[in-house]
Amino acid sequence: MGPSKTSQRWKKKRLHSGVLRDLERQNQKKENIRLLEEQIALTKQLMEERDKKLMEKGSQQS
Template sequence: MAACSSFPHQQGPLWLMGVKINRRRRITSGSADEEPVSIWLTEVRPNVMSAASKVVLGVSVLLTLGTVAAVHLNQAWDRERLREGVVQDLERVERKKENLRLLEEQRILTRHLEEERRRGEERLQSQDT
């Protein structure tokens, strides 16, 4: 792949396109009566990443994937905890209903026991008199 440039110091566009200059050659043409024309031929090759760049890219990709996986797992654990919380709330409500039912039964039994005691005391008092 060759690119032509009439000014050797203009390398900007080549770098912007992601190519790296490998070497340059100057070609001069023209006969003795004509003024010579010079152009610069530049051989370019694709920009190859350095080892440090590859390491940085690899670490960045791994950290990104790790972060995405961690967030995904964290969301899954949060959803599971929310489901467990709902189940525990339902169990708590059922226990509360059962406790209220048992409390009401005990109140009724206590009233019956107090009535029986009162009747028993009334009988004892009526027998003593």
């Protein structure tokens, strides 16, 4: 086995680990986006409930 075979194997292994890192990064990005969308939806829901309570409170005082 010559030095070029060892070098090729090393490059292939390095490329493979790079691909795995990219896939992990993509999955993490998808998860972050999903969590952000969930947080936005929950914040919207919370604000709507708060506004509804404020309106009810305001109509009781009138």
